[in-house]
Amino acid sequence: MNIARWPLTGVLLAAFLPAHAADSMVVYTKGGANPAAMACITCHGAEGEGMAAAGFPRLAGLSAGYMRKQLADFASGARANPIMQPIAAALSAEEAEAVTAMLADKPGPEVERIGRTAAVEGPGETLALRGAWERNIPECVACHGPSGVGVGDAFPPLAGQSAQYLAAQLSAWRQGTRKNDPNDLMGHIARSLTDDEVKAVSAYFAGLTDQGAAR
Amino acid sequence: MNTQTSVLLLIALAVPAYADDIAMDDQSQILTGAGEPASSRYFQPPHESELPDNAYGKLVQEGRAIFVDTKNRAPEYVGNGLACANCHLEQGRKANSAPLWAAYTMYPAYRKKNNKVNSYAERLQGCFQFSMNGKAPEADGPVIAALTAYSYWLATGAPTGQELPGRAYPEVPKPEGGYDLVKGEQVYAAQCAVCHGPNGEGQKSGDDYVFPPLWGADSFNWGAGMHRINTAAAFIKENMPLGKGGTLSDENAWHVAAFMNSHERPQDPRLIDGSVEKTRDKYHANDGVNLYGEIVNGTMLGKGL
Numbered sequence: 140m141n142i143a144r145w146p147l148t149g150v151l152l153a154a155f156l157p158a159h160a161a162d163s164m165v166v167y168t169k170g171g172a173n174p175a176a177m178a179c180i181t182c183h184g185a186e187g188e189g190m191a192a193a194g195f196p197r198l199a200g201l202s203a204g205y206m207r208k209q210l211a212d213f214a215s216g217a218r219a220n221p222i223m224q225p226i227a228a229a230l231s232a233e234e235a236e237a238v239t240a241m242l243a244d245k246p247g248p249e250v251e252r253i254g255r256t257a258a259v260e261g262p263g264e265t266l267a268l269r270g271a272w273e274r275n276i277p278e279c280v281a282c283h284g285p286s287g288v289g290v291g292d293a294f295p296p297l298a299g300q301s302a303q304y305l306a307a308q309l310s311a312w313r314q315g316t317r318k319n320d321p322n323d324l325m326g327h328i329a330r331s332l333t334d335d336e337v338k339a340v341s342a343y344f345a346g347l348t349d350q351g352a353a354r
Numbered sequence: 355m356n357t358q359t360s361v362l363l364l365i366a367l368a369v370p371a372y373a374d375d376i377a378m379d380d381q382s383q384i385l386t387g388a389g390e391p392a393s394s395r396y397f398q399p400p401h402e403s404e405l406p407d408n409a410y411g412k413l414v415q416e417g418r419a420i421f422v423d424t425k426n427r428a429p430e431y432v433g434n435g436l437a438c439a440n441c442h443l444e445q446g447r448k449a450n451s452a453p454l455w456a457a458y459t460m461y462p463a464y465r466k467k468n469n470k471v472n473s474y475a476e477r478l479q480g481c482f483q484f485s486m487n488g489k490a491p492e493a494d495g496p497v498i499a500a501l502t503a504y505s506y507w508l509a510t511g512a513p514t515g516q517e518l519p520g521r522a523y524p525e526v527p528k529p530e531g532g533y534d535l536v537k538g539e540q541v542y543a544a545q546c547a548v549c550h551g552p553n554g555e556g557q558k559s560g561d562d563y564v565f566p567p568l569w570g571a572d573s574f575n576w577g578a579g580m581h582r583i584n585t586a587a588a589f590i591k592e593n594m595p596l597g598k599g600g601t602l603s604d605e606n607a608w609h610v611a612a613f614m615n616s617h618e619r620p621q622d623p624r625l626i627d628g629s630v631e632k633t634r635d636k637y638h639a640n641d642g643v644n645l646y647g648e649i650v651n652g653t654m655l656g657k658g659l
Contacts, residue, residue, distance in 0.1 A: 252560070254423060255439070255445070256427070269402075269444075272443070272447070275597050275598070276597060277596050277597040280564075281596060282549070284564045285560075290557050290565070324548075324595065324596075324598070327598060
């Protein structure tokens, strides 16, 4: 029997047994075997949709490899975060593997795919679809894909994340509290952005819907 | 900065007309010196916001759309997973990245590649046959019309028939000890694979490539200019990793360019009598540094895919 297909059974089992077999739903809804590994659901929402107002990111539909790397980087401090550091450090490898695989299987946000062919309006969209090459800033979509839907394990989705979260990450790169990107590919871009650009481009990706960009 | 470089830099600044020649010889970094705002040295194409809202503006925008999304906008002429904008960065605007504004004003021109005077339309057709591994759009058809309009608009105000600084990928001197495929593989794994994949296969979002394939069936063919290691080294040094151009050493740019171009890719469409040897003798023997028809790791390259 595949336990992951029977989340309720898993929850019930976990109530009586220590969760050494890493049931993804148990980890997500109740936390890991180590009490410091608090339940993900507390901040990331019932379906992994995140909590926009508080800046807690969406996890549903992100690549499992990306999320595993973030957990490892939280634990090591390469991505400094006082909330996630102790949680990531307390999660076992099996628990991290199970919960990231479960979240990756959830659907990502439904957005209209907007690429470089589109016309641009305003500074956020201009940065997203044209870049600012006089400062060696590529188009965001050149790496994160059309509408920033994410590409592979290294380039996470921007669509579906809140402006609060996106702006906080760009700020973290600028301040050096987040430095876990491959070869400083994001860090050098973030450090070249102005405060206004951070706000505008975060608002742009947060505002994407299945009807296109917010106007 | 050493004395020789300083002197050359002064010459380049004082005599702008010769700056490009100097760069083509051996001091490519002069034209791309750090800290120099681009606006002070290179031709500036018009801003997109200046485009008129009329039939001409629409044709220019259609050309731009083809340029950045070639496979979807001109599917019958594209035989791989590339877009024009993969090699001509910033939508064909970026100096030292083969910008369209510097190319448009230099045609008609004689090209050794096909041994005749080429119109700009014929030059564009060449890109489709080789870099795009496809077939030439009709010279009087809508694809060439749109791309020509886009190029013409980007070159607004540029002098005709004058080689502008920033036209090419600045040449990178070959390493004294030659290139090294093993070192190239290491550079590739450390710097390139995160985007282009461990086997040069590129990465997609849905059906569309976000990161272009560098070799294999969906990449440029053996007739494309980028198959020359010297050309690829110049492109890579200037533009890669994306947004971090100029960070690889000259040697590593050569090593990794050679590594990329030591893999099989689609056949040169000029193939003579089905013979790689004859095609090499005619088209590749004197075409920069390239591995077409050469034996690498026991296998002859150039058989095509």
